[in-house]
Amino acid sequence: MELGVFVDRLQSELAVTASSATDEMRAAAERVAAGLDAATRLVLLEALSEAADAITRELAPGSVHVRLRGRDADFVVTPPPVPHAPQQDPAPAAPTEAEPADGPAARINFRPPEALKARIEEAAAQAGVSVNSWLVRTTTAALDRRGGPVPEGSSRNRVVGWAG
Structure with missing residues (x-):
């Protein structure tokens, strides 16, 4: 799962929100948005991990794991055994x-x-x-x-x- 798409979308939303502000405030918002890249990725990974844990509890005895591949997340699904x-x-x-x-x-x-x-x-x-x-x-x-x-x-x- 490419997290960059979601990070870019958040930065875009912040830019739209700041567009009605003064030039100085827009510049500050752009600097803040650029600095949030790593923090946004970390929060997204935490949310995906919690979701995978919840799915795993429902999928038992199968499982879902989130693995970090570079700067993106991959899901590893282990289905339950065939009855x-x-x-x-x-x-x-x-x-x-x-x-x-x-x-x-x-x-x-x-x-x-x-x-x-x-x-x-x-x-x-x-x-x-x-x-x-x-x-x-x-x-x-x-x-x-x-x-x-x-x-x-x-x-x-x-x-x-x-x-x-």
Whole structure:
């Protein structure tokens, strides 16, 4: 998505608004508009990221991500797995309230044996998701089946969203 089109449009709107002002005020408005380029792009990226997060919560277990390419934004859409596609393992459940989609992501180092890594990659590909998404879903499903702790006020049966 080319953000420059929107930045130019905003600058144009500011110029139109300033056109009824004095020459000095118009010149000041043009200088301000030119200086807003980076700030405008940042605000647009933040808005697109929030929109992608909201869409991801509705699209679960699929996802939408915004990636910066140069000065423009690209969307990466991971569709949910096809329900009738054969899978070797049962489909992992989407996260419950115990794992809020809007919470911060944590990093861990996971070093499986090469053979297990290959199996994980194959299962993720069959499910049509990234390895990270597959690992998060599978871990969540395993913990839910084991009856792991659920924070007070939450439910295992209520799906609230997914950020892959």
